[in-house]
Amino acid sequence: MAAIGRVLSPNDLEGVRVLVTAGGTREPIDPVRFVGNRSSGKQGHALADEAAARGAQVVLVTTANRPAGPTVEIVRVETAAEMEAAVLARRDADVVVMAAAVADFRPKAPADEKLKKAEGVPELVLEPTADILAALAEHKRPGQVLVGFAAETERVREQARAKLRGKGLDLLVANDVSAPGAGFEHDTNRVVVLDATGNEQDVPLTDKREVARIVFDAVVAHRKGQGHNSP
Numbered sequence: 001m002a003a004i005g006r007v008l009s010p011n012d013l014e015g016v017r018v019l020v021t022a023g024g025t026r027e028p029i030d031p032v033r034f035v036g037n038r039s040s041g042k043q044g045h046a047l048a049d050e051a052a053a054r055g056a057q058v059v060l061v062t063t064a065n066r067p068a069g070p071t072v073e074i075v076r077v078e079t080a081a082e083m084e085a086a087v088l089a090r091r092d093a094d095v096v097v098m099a100a101a102v103a104d105f106r107p108k109a110p111a112d113e114k115l116k117k118a119e120g121v122p123e124l125v126l127e128p129t130a131d132i133l134a135a136l137a138e139h140k141r142p143g144q145v146l147v148g149f150a151a152e153t154e155r156v157r158e159q160a161r162a163k164l165r166g167k168g169l170d171l172l173v174a175n176d177v178s179a180p181g182a183g184f185e186h187d188t189n190r191v192v193v194l195d196a197t198g199n200e201q202d203v204p205l206t207d208k209r210e211v212a213r214i215v216f217d218a219v220v221a222h223r224k225g226q227g228h229n230s231p
């Protein structure tokens with residue numbers, strides 16, 4: 001399927017270095033328990049496969065135990081700190097798509113040994129994690145394209161536009177994770193793609209690979225606007 005996709009693809013990301021993150025991070029409470037979220041990694045893996053089919057050199061930093069296309073280089077991570085290290089080591093990518101649901105908070109002092117029930121209910125003290133996308137945006141290379149994702153449950157457009165501006169991104173893909181069939185764990189998604197110039201594109205409920213196609217169409221259009229010509 002990947003080979004057929006490659007033949008049929010517009011090849012408009014030939015040679016472009018694309019870094020994609022996927023899945024939800026797991027922040028340890030003790031050696032057996034963690035604080036996590038509902039992200040499955042399906043959207044991020046579909047994005048990596050789509051970019052590879054269009055000729056990109058793709059690195060996928062993922063927490064999800066799922067397959068990816070044969071040419072995609074997979075880097076498996078678990079925590080936000082591991083994802084941060086893996087992403088920042090590859091920060092010279094031409095396009096970075098942060099589809100991962102990175103924990104905003106983690107237990108401050110994870111226990112070295114399993115917490116025992118008999119010792120009573122533990123009190124979890126949380127601390128913030130580093131914002132990976134904000135760190136990338138702070139040292140953005142000229143011509144680099146940064147794409148963020150936003151999972152919202154209310155006032156999706158308004159919050160998404162604020163996030164796009166606040167984080168200094170080129171594109172933001174917002175999904176209403178409370179809508180039926182959209183967001184976490186589903187095979188389908190319904191999103192709005194926003195860009196820094198004020199354009200908004202509504203994508204009705206469709207499969208995650210089609211969402212990936214639309215996201216990379218927007219990336220290619222953005223790169224064209226910067227003077228990059230696709231083959």
Ligand code: CTP
Nearest residue numbers: 098100102103129130131132133148149150151
């Ligand atoms: N993100 C990140 N590092 C974090 C948290 C989030 O790089 N520590 C990235 C996500 O991968 C996503 C984008 O930032 O692309 C938006 O994440 P989100 O958690 O929705 O936004 P926040 O700014 O953390 O706001 P809030 O959780 O309050 O909605």
